[in-house]
Amino acid sequence: MARKRFDDSSCSVARALNEVGDWWSLLVVLHAMYGTRRFVDFQQELGIARNILCDRLSRLVDNEVLKKVEVGEHGSRFEYRLTEKGRDLFPIVIALRQWGDKWNPAPNQEPLDLRDRETGRTIRQVEVQDANGNPLTVRDVFVPEGDGISRRKTTDSKKTVG
Amino acid sequence: MARKRFDDSSCSVARALNEVGDWWSLLVVLHAMYGTRRFVDFQQELGIARNILCDRLSRLVDNEVLKKVEVGEHGSRFEYRLTEKGRDLFPIVIALRQWGDKWNPAPNQEPLDLRDRETGRTIRQVEVQDANGNPLTVRDVFVPEGDGISRRKTTDSKKTVG
DNA sequence: TAAATCTGGTTTTAAAATGCAACCCTATTA
DNA sequence: TAATAGGGTTGCATTTTAAAACCAGATTTA
Numbered sequence: 592m593a594r595k596r597f598d599d600s601s602c603s604v605a606r607a608l609n610e611v612g613d614w615w616s617l618l619v620v621l622h623a624m625y626g627t628r629r630f631v632d633f634q635q636e637l638g639i640a641r642n643i644l645c646d647r648l649s650r651l652v653d654n655e656v657l658k659k660v661e662v663g664e665h666g667s668r669f670e671y672r673l674t675e676k677g678r679d680l681f682p683i684v685i686a687l688r689q690w691g692d693k694w695n696p697a698p699n700q701e702p703l704d705l706r707d708r709e710t711g712r713t714i715r716q717v718e719v720q721d722a723n724g725n726p727l728t729v730r731d732v733f734v735p736e737g738d739g740i741s742r743r744k745t746t747d748s749k750k751t752v753g
Numbered sequence: 754m755a756r757k758r759f760d761d762s763s764c765s766v767a768r769a770l771n772e773v774g775d776w777w778s779l780l781v782v783l784h785a786m787y788g789t790r791r792f793v794d795f796q797q798e799l800g801i802a803r804n805i806l807c808d809r810l811s812r813l814v815d816n817e818v819l820k821k822v823e824v825g826e827h828g829s830r831f832e833y834r835l836t837e838k839g840r841d842l843f844p845i846v847i848a849l850r851q852w853g854d855k856w857n858p859a860p861n862q863e864p865l866d867l868r869d870r871e872t873g874r875t876i877r878q879v880e881v882q883d884a885n886g887n888p889l890t891v892r893d894v895f896v897p898e899g900d901g902i903s904r905r906k907t908t909d910s911k912k913t914v915g
Numbered sequence: 916t917a918a919a920t921c922t923g924g925t926t927t928t929a930a931a932a933t934g935c936a937a938c939c940c941t942a943t944t945a
Numbered sequence: 946t947a948a949t950a951g952g953g954t955t956g957c958a959t960t961t962t963a964a965a966a967c968c969a970g971a972t973t974t975a
Contacts, residue, residue: 592934594776594962595800601862604783604846608859613755614774614962617901621766624891626812630923639757645879645924655856667970668922673891676856681891682879683852684766686845691765694838695772700763705894707883713881714894721869722877724886729786729835729843732876752964754932756962770922775931802934803953807953830951920973925966932961937954944949 610654615639615647618621620656620677621684628670656680686717757908772816773842777801777809782818783846818842848879866885 594616597605601714615637622636634644648671651657656677685705692715705714718726759767759891777799784798796806801837810833815817818839822832854864867876880888 592957595931599839601859602780602783603857603859603864604850605780606857606859607849608776608854611776611777614770617770618764618767621764625896633803634923640965641924642926642964645856646962651889663834669956673944679856679893680851682881683848684763685881686848686879687769688766690845691769691840692765694841695765697763697768698766702765704897706897707889708893708895710883711885713891715884715886717848717881719844719847719879719880720877722874724877726878727869730842731870733870734787735866735868737866793950796952804935804955805933808932811968829953916974916975918975921971922967923969927966928964930962930964931948935959937956940952942947942950942954945947 610656610685611651613647615643616651616656617643617680617684617687619647619651620680621671621674621688623671624681628672630669630671633671651677665680667731682717685714689716706750772818773813773845775809777805778813778818779842779846779849780805781809781813782842783833783850785819785833785839786846788832792833793829795833801830813839819830844879847876851878 598639600609605716609728611620616637618637618639619633622633627633627636630648632642633639633640633648637644639647648657648659650727652671654676655674657671660672662668662670679684687707688703695700709713719732721727721731755906759771762768762771775780780801781795784795789795789798792806792810795810796803800804801809810819810821814821814833816838817836818834819833822834824832826828850865858864862891869876875915881890881894883889883893
């Protein structure tokens with residue numbers, strides 16, 4: 592059967608994954624952030640099948656993560672550019688990159704070193720922070736009751752994370 | 754043909770997506786962060802097919818995002834608990850949630866309000882920050898040359914993000 | 916000017932992934 | 946003793962995916 596989709600899910604993570612939660616979309620967005628804009632460039636950089644790339648690009652355009660812009664007077668040339676919504680995926684992509692570098696470092700390769708354009712200094716690890724900017728772990732947060740998360744009367748496990 | 758996998762990709766985002774980049778894995782991790790630990794609980798909360806849940810749980814265990822723990826003296830009962838590696842996905846999950854809430858808010862629902870257990874105050878928006886903790890956008894960062902990102906001599910688009 | 920190339924796709928085909936339902940086995944509870 | 950809960954596995958039909966071939970308009974190149 593078909594993949595399940597979550598367009599109308601009450602969970603915003605599910606709705607987000609619906610738009611960028613497949614194997615390729617976030618990689619397309621990542622390369623767009625590195626400056627790639629053209630169909631052929633995406634195709635060659637990612638090594639993605641052309642039909643899949645087609646599908647992903649148009650889906651990202653439908654979801655307003657990218658916009659398709661006609662460029663050049665000669666012939667039909669297009670560019671796929673990030674929208675504000677797309678650029679807003681930045682923390683997610685960077686957090687994924689940092690997680691990958693930390694837990695699955697490439698054997699013979701330095702992790703990618705991203706730097707602040709202004710100061711030239713390495714950026715921070717992306718983290719969840721409290722109102723004052725102090726880092727928080729899973730255990731430090733809670734959801735006020737009446738949140739809409741469907742929970743069963745749990746079986747017999749104690750409710751501590753980890 | 755088969756889905757493409759990126760186990761050995763030089764891109765850490767690709768390697769990360771290889772472990773948690775499918776339609777269900779991050780949702781499983783999310784619910785684990787909310788406290789879910791049991792097979793049936795995941796199954797009912799997520800509405801996922803049992804065989805797929807099986808597959809995802811064992812893959813997450815293989816990748817050391819979850820650990821499978823035998824509990825209870827009576828019968829074979831298991832719990833799936835987050836490892837440190839799994840808990841380290843916290844910023845990614847939260848960033849996804851915030852992105853979903855911002856750009857695809859649920860029609861009749863308040864966005865989920867996560868709070869610091871200690872102060873009771875709402876947590877911050879997850880962001881990329883420079884060394885001093887100031888927020889950075891895509892346009893504020895750069896990759897030092899010689900980074901291993903495969904780039905073509907770009908066609909004729911100007912290299913500005915967005 | 917004809918041939919080759921670039922760009923951005925669509926089509927075809929076969930292998931996987933997905934979802935559903937049914938089944939299995941061990942314990943526990945009614 | 947029967948029913949139910951937990952944690953799966955199996956079979957099957959439907960989708961998705963990847964690879965490669967094909968296409969069509971514009972533009973170089975020979």
